[in-house]
Amino acid sequence: MSYFDAASSAPLHPVARQALLAALDEGWADPSRLYREGRRARLLLDAAREAAAEAVGCRPDELVFTSSGTQAVHAGIAGAVAGRRRVGRHLIVSAVEHSSVLHSAELFDVTEVPVRRTGAVSPQAYVDALRPDTALACLQSANHEVGTVQPVGAVAEVCREAGVPLLVDAAQSLGWGPVEGPWSLLTGSAHKWGGPSGVGLLAVRKGVRFSPQGPADERESGRAAGFENLPAIVAAAASLRAVRAEAAQEAVRLRELTERIRARVPQLVADVEVVGDPERRLPGIVTFSCLYVDGETLLHELDREGFSVSSGSSCTSSTLTPSHVLKAMGVLSEGNVRVSLPFGAVSEEVDRFLEVLPGAVARVREKLGAPAPAVVVGEDALVVDALGKRCPIPVIELAKVIGDVPVGGTVRVLSDDEAARLDIPAWCEMREQEYVGEEPADQGSAYVVRRVS
Amino acid sequence: MSYFDAASSAPLHPVARQALLAALDEGWADPSRLYREGRRARLLLDAAREAAAEAVGCRPDELVFTSSGTQAVHAGIAGAVAGRRRVGRHLIVSAVEHSSVLHSAELFDVTEVPVRRTGAVSPQAYVDALRPDTALACLQSANHEVGTVQPVGAVAEVCREAGVPLLVDAAQSLGWGPVEGPWSLLTGSAHKWGGPSGVGLLAVRKGVRFSPQGPADERESGRAAGFENLPAIVAAAASLRAVRAEAAQEAVRLRELTERIRARVPQLVADVEVVGDPERRLPGIVTFSCLYVDGETLLHELDREGFSVSSGSSCTSSTLTPSHVLKAMGVLSEGNVRVSLPFGAVSEEVDRFLEVLPGAVARVREKLGAPAPAVVVGEDALVVDALGKRCPIPVIELAKVIGDVPVGGTVRVLSDDEAARLDIPAWCEMREQEYVGEEPADQGSAYVVRRVS
Numbered sequence: 001m002s003y004f005d006a007a008s009s010a011p012l013h014p015v016a017r018q019a020l021l022a023a024l025d026e027g028w029a030d031p032s033r034l035y036r037e038g039r040r041a042r043l044l045l046d047a048a049r050e051a052a053a054e055a056v057g058c059r060p061d062e063l064v065f066t067s068s069g070t071q072a073v074h075a076g077i078a079g080a081v082a083g084r085r086r087v088g089r090h091l092i093v094s095a096v097e098h099s100s101v102l103h104s105a106e107l108f109d110v111t112e113v114p115v116r117r118t119g120a121v122s123p124q125a126y127v128d129a130l131r132p133d134t135a136l137a138c139l140q141s142a143n144h145e146v147g148t149v150q151p152v153g154a155v156a157e158v159c160r161e162a163g164v165p166l167l168v169d170a171a172q173s174l175g176w177g178p179v180e181g182p183w184s185l186l187t188g189s190a191h192k193w194g195g196p197s198g199v200g201l202l203a204v205r206k207g208v209r210f211s212p213q214g215p216a217d218e219r220e221s222g223r224a225a226g227f228e229n230l231p232a233i234v235a236a237a238a239s240l241r242a243v244r245a246e247a248a249q250e251a252v253r254l255r256e257l258t259e260r261i262r263a264r265v266p267q268l269v270a271d272v273e274v275v276g277d278p279e280r281r282l283p284g285i286v287t288f289s290c291l292y293v294d295g296e297t298l299l300h301e302l303d304r305e306g307f308s309v310s311s312g313s314s315c316t317s318s319t320l321t322p323s324h325v326l327k328a329m330g331v332l333s334e335g336n337v338r339v340s341l342p343f344g345a346v347s348e349e350v351d352r353f354l355e356v357l358p359g360a361v362a363r364v365r366e367k368l369g370a371p372a373p374a375v376v377v378g379e380d381a382l383v384v385d386a387l388g389k390r391c392p393i394p395v396i397e398l399a400k401v402i403g404d405v406p407v408g409g410t411v412r413v414l415s416d417d418e419a420a421r422l423d424i425p426a427w428c429e430m431r432e433q434e435y436v437g438e439e440p441a442d443q444g445s446a447y448v449v450r451r452v453s
Numbered sequence: 454m455s456y457f458d459a460a461s462s463a464p465l466h467p468v469a470r471q472a473l474l475a476a477l478d479e480g481w482a483d484p485s486r487l488y489r490e491g492r493r494a495r496l497l498l499d500a501a502r503e504a505a506a507e508a509v510g511c512r513p514d515e516l517v518f519t520s521s522g523t524q525a526v527h528a529g530i531a532g533a534v535a536g537r538r539r540v541g542r543h544l545i546v547s548a549v550e551h552s553s554v555l556h557s558a559e560l561f562d563v564t565e566v567p568v569r570r571t572g573a574v575s576p577q578a579y580v581d582a583l584r585p586d587t588a589l590a591c592l593q594s595a596n597h598e599v600g601t602v603q604p605v606g607a608v609a610e611v612c613r614e615a616g617v618p619l620l621v622d623a624a625q626s627l628g629w630g631p632v633e634g635p636w637s638l639l640t641g642s643a644h645k646w647g648g649p650s651g652v653g654l655l656a657v658r659k660g661v662r663f664s665p666q667g668p669a670d671e672r673e674s675g676r677a678a679g680f681e682n683l684p685a686i687v688a689a690a691a692s693l694r695a696v697r698a699e700a701a702q703e704a705v706r707l708r709e710l711t712e713r714i715r716a717r718v719p720q721l722v723a724d725v726e727v728v729g730d731p732e733r734r735l736p737g738i739v740t741f742s743c744l745y746v747d748g749e750t751l752l753h754e755l756d757r758e759g760f761s762v763s764s765g766s767s768c769t770s771s772t773l774t775p776s777h778v779l780k781a782m783g784v785l786s787e788g789n790v791r792v793s794l795p796f797g798a799v800s801e802e803v804d805r806f807l808e809v810l811p812g813a814v815a816r817v818r819e820k821l822g823a824p825a826p827a828v829v830v831g832e833d834a835l836v837v838d839a840l841g842k843r844c845p846i847p848v849i850e851l852a853k854v855i856g857d858v859p860v861g862g863t864v865r866v867l868s869d870d871e872a873a874r875l876d877i878p879a880w881c882e883m884r885e886q887e888y889v890g891e892e893p894a895d896q897g898s899a900y901v902v903r904r905v906s
Binding site: 104 | 454456458461462464465470473474477481482483486487488489490491520521522523524527530552553556557559560642644649650651652653667668669670678679680681682683684685749752753755756760761762763
């Protein structure tokens, strides 16, 4: 079994396991107590905080441990906005943030900064979004679905000049290195770098106004309520230090492996779009989308072949809308596959993945290829009725009829699947046909495409 | 070293350790993913939920795992009040709840129900506190500082009749057995029963209106945000089942040990008040207070002798006010010691504790006994000026001069220490002197005592 979904959760690093076991014996007591076991727990907690702060690049008293990366984001955003309540309740976030950031931001007045087709924001877009009532800006250090590294340093400078704090969600990159630039708040999640689950971290620079929300609690400087999850905190700090020691070497190795996937997949599989920035990207993540493929079925095929990957397609069990990241990037979402290699992934596994992928995609396409499109000739254009059909069927039917359209003529695809709004324009771009636009229809929408070649 | 502070945090149960280790290997992946590792994690999570629900006495779909008992309380209270926002924002809590409940309640309109000298509430007091706008009532199953078991079943009945949901904080009792009665919400904390830290649980009965607060998150039915701390959850459920299997036998054994402490301490140490209900109490907790003793110094003396206990006295490093529990009970808070025996505590350790306690108390009393009271003869009464002196000095000075007061005469103790308000009346009750009352003074207050014997 090859586990290629490290961006969801990394397997436990051996150092984390070792530290956890030791801390189960030494660190189960309440660190706020005065007796021997309590003092021992306090020492472990202090040492973990120092190690984590060093890795983050902040002072130990600026860093608290939370119960997850999500809790760190929730507490960080709520506390930072409350700390600047006199300024206003306006937030700036990128359109490709993690859902924990977007859901936190929903509670306020929010501007979503768009991204380029690579998934990266431009610092100028943050400048444009600034308002007098902007309480906080948020930007991920790198994207969790496509691996694109964001210009955090430049955005942090822009924010500093405007006097607006910047919160950086560093969940995907913290194992690789500290975040550059004058950020104000930073969050992380231990299970993303090979630490245990149950531990996040929140750093708040001195001088940043911060007012913890929720019921009062004396633990972790009042910023993370509840009994400290000490053995896991110890393991988180120890493994962060351990992965950092290996990061430079491992980055070179994994980058070579993902580069191999980036280069080979379009050669091995027809109608594939590799997405994300080819240069400014995390070493271990590569994402591509396959036309005429249903993401969930492809995941099952790959799972059967022994590969665990994830998908931002709309057709996965947990969601019926395509990934907001792919949507914001304006790239194809159907048949989407994210490969995120864990530390230690071996070259042979990647080669075997490249071996089985073409067959897996072909099998899915064969399964889906059958339905004959219902073609209706309208007054001046062909109409494809794909109502009630889920992605990728609308695009498959479009592809089947485009040859029947005279060059310069149009075809209308009727669809009530949300994913079509993204995937039909993406297909046009890949196929060099003209996407004319979307029109309202009795049911769903009509997507108009002009044949230009 | 004898660890007698299980009510703060219990040492990890061997079954918890074993389950945690197994789940580190099997349960690190994201349970919402469709591939092998994700499905395996989902199976573990489902099994843990079933085991925990069976122990709690609810359906699996009524129970979610949180990142701590405190988080369970915060989420439970916030969600339950929001679910009944049309009814109102009035909360009823007992005066002796855990701080996580009291701090949550502070955010609303709250009535604190008083307790008897034993620490127990009366169901009638809940009836009296009910209002048309009461959204929620809260009552602990048993008190964390003195071990008194609350009449939860009767209070739950009272609440049901009034159509008000009752949230039971079962942190201290869940290892011993399920909570009786028609409660609506229930919270627990794994590290209190020998599970790992980082896991709490929140049960919400079907039909109870509940509206989760904070940013949206799809995990744990939207009631506990963030990546599931799966290995710890598995360990929590396994250890709950394990301690329950031992509970009946262990309860008899520990009750005998705490009964021994209850009976022997007043024989071995002069001027001691054993607090809490002598009958309706948890098996492992016994609490007593020693006149003329500073709690923190006594903890240090006992720690040096190899005993880890805690104190609700005002003179501990983390706080300058006496325990709100002892205050609400109206009992002596100075020189307070809580002994809470973990599962497996042995008889010989308890005997050794009883051996060293008298000497430890005597040494603290000797250290503190020195200061000569500043006695001023006023117009009609003796005045003891204890301003600027911390507990237990005001009571020590009162005790020193009471012999100089003629029977029927009064003495005024001037004190600006908050603890005096509690400890001077408690001393009067123990010494069978009359506590006349408190009067305002230029600084602090004057506490008036009449000598009656």
